[in-house]
Amino acid sequence: MRIVMKFGGTSVAGAEKIRHAAGLALKAVAEGHQVVVVVSAMDGVTEDLLDLADAAGSGNRAALYTVLGKVRSAHEAAARALGAMDEVDPLLGRLETLVSGILAVGELTARSRDAVVAFGERLSTAMMGVAMGCRAMDGHGAGIVTDDHFGEADPLMEISMHQVRQNLEPIISGGRPVVVSGFIAANQHGVTTTLGRGGSDYTATILGAAIRADEIWIWSDVDGLMSADPRAVPEARLLTAINFAEAVEMGKFGAKSMHPRALEPAAAHRINVRMRSTFNPDNPGTLISDATAAGDAAHAVRSVPMLKKMAMVTVGGAGMIGRPGTAAAVFTALAEARVNAHMICQSVSEAGISVVVSMGQLDKARAALERALVKVTSGPHANVVSSLKVQENLAIIAAVGQGMKGVPGVAARVFVAVAEAGVNINAIAQGSSELSIAFAVDEAAGSKAVAAVHRAFGLGG
Numbered sequence: 476m477r478i479v480m481k482f483g484g485t486s487v488a489g490a491e492k493i494r495h496a497a498g499l500a501l502k503a504v505a506e507g508h509q510v511v512v513v514v515s516a517m518d519g520v521t522e523d524l525l526d527l528a529d530a531a532g533s534g535n536r537a538a539l540y541t542v543l544g545k546v547r548s549a550h551e552a553a554a555r556a557l558g559a560m561d562e563v564d565p566l567l568g569r570l571e572t573l574v575s576g577i578l579a580v581g582e583l584t585a586r587s588r589d590a591v592v593a594f595g596e597r598l599s600t601a602m603m604g605v606a607m608g609c610r611a612m613d614g615h616g617a618g619i620v621t622d623d624h625f626g627e628a629d630p631l632m633e634i635s636m637h638q639v640r641q642n643l644e645p646i647i648s649g650g651r652p653v654v655v656s657g658f659i660a661a662n663q664h665g666v667t668t669t670l671g672r673g674g675s676d677y678t679a680t681i682l683g684a685a686i687r688a689d690e691i692w693i694w695s696d697v698d699g700l701m702s703a704d705p706r707a708v709p710e711a712r713l714l715t716a717i718n719f720a721e722a723v724e725m726g727k728f729g730a731k732s733m734h735p736r737a738l739e740p741a742a743a744h745r746i747n748v749r750m751r752s753t754f755n756p757d758n759p760g761t762l763i764s765d766a767t768a769a770g771d772a773a774h775a776v777r778s779v780p781m782l783k784k785m786a787m788v789t790v791g792g793a794g795m796i797g798r799p800g801t802a803a804a805v806f807t808a809l810a811e812a813r814v815n816a817h818m819i820c821q822s823v824s825e826a827g828i829s830v831v832v833s834m835g836q837l838d839k840a841r842a843a844l845e846r847a848l849v850k851v852t853s854g855p856h857a858n859v860v861s862s863l864k865v866q867e868n869l870a871i872i873a874a875v876g877q878g879m880k881g882v883p884g885v886a887a888r889v890f891v892a893v894a895e896a897g898v899n900i901n902a903i904a905q906g907s908s909e910l911s912i913a914f915a916v917d918e919a920a921g922s923k924a925v926a927a928v929h930r931a932f933g934l935g936g
């Protein structure tokens with residue numbers, strides 16, 4: 476069997492864990508499987524490198540050397556234990572040279588930030604290569620080419636698939652494993668880019684599609700996908716099997732699933748994805764497949780994920796009624812400000828549009844909508860919007876399941892359960908796919924609402 480194994484940051488956080496992960500991969504090789512390993516940066520290192528880049532760009536020399544020392548110390552300790560200093564020390568030297576250059580220039584660009592952040596995966600890849608005794612390369616070396624959208628680059632799929640197949644096939648077909656860095660690639664000029672959130676998972680599915688893998692295994696610190704967050708619902712159970720559509724919906728609403736974009740290559744090529752725990756490898760985890768009705772079909776709702784730290788921005792005004800283009804102006808303003816809308820609601824009267832965004836993007840969203848619609852005194856949108864209201868500290872909760880489609884009464888059961896729990900709903904949205912019903916509540920009542928819906932559909936273990 477041909478397998479792509481991706482190890483997340485918690486699975487490679489230190490020498491002992493890297494050895495353990497390498498052992499899992501080498502066991503599969505010993506059993507006759509052809510294996511490609513994809514690794515993330517060590518747990519917490521990506522955040523440290525972002526802080527390092529910001530310190531260099533802002534001229535904060537003290538913060539720069541503090542963070543650089545932390546990064547160097549963690550990797551040197553792991554490298555010494557693994558016998559990988561010859562591979563790691565030159566990379567740390569290049570990182571120090573890079574941030575020193577940014578500090579000297581006094582300017583941090585999106586391109587230079589990507590160059591700094593990429594060292595997390597470069598370092599963990601080098602150590603995993605030594606631990607496995609095999610060849611290690613970055614995503615660009617494997618063949619992944621992207622556009623120039625630094626920070627969240629889009630792969631050029633046709634050329635990437637061809638190059639990955641050309642570069643990796645001769646290695647793995649000979650029975651030798653190979654380690655590839657997740658998250659990072661390069662544009663057509665060879666300049667380092669990063670794939671954004673879920674980038675290492677995305678790397679794994681791109682490689683899996685290119686080499687026509689039988690399965691892609693995503694190793695992390697959890698057994699798989701759950702029917703709810705166990706912290707909110709202690710009786711939550713492991714989902715042994717779901718399909719790609721359900722996994723995408725769960726990922727949108729904060730479940731510990733893969734980023735929806737990362738699932739696309741696997742879904743398009745019908746390659747099974749298995750989510751497993753590095754620390755409980757005997758558990759088969761959750762299988763994500765192309766099956767029409769994966770798992771327990773008796774439950775219309777399969778999972779109740781929750782996305783915290785949300786805020787809702789509502790633009791309103793009598794001038795919006797019957798006025799074409801208002802919704803387009805709202806979404807254009809948010810898109811130009813690079814604000815992600817997690818949930819959208821519009822009243823039937825057309826007098827208001829509500830958009831739920833993360834708290835971290837609230838200020839950008841509010842400013843963008845004020846500029847585009849509220850403070851406009853001339854042009855097609857003058858005097859259309861008269862108010863902008865904000866509700867902070869919300870949570871989005873979703874009832875997700877393929878079995879919901881075409882089944883009457885599911886929404887009623889959801890909202891009756893929430894009402895009986897004494898929780899007020901601020902906004903509701905349902906997509907045309909009928910795979911999920913989402914609603915926003917005060918974050919303080921979020922766990923109570925999740926537990927109520929979970930009980931209503933009998934999802935407990």
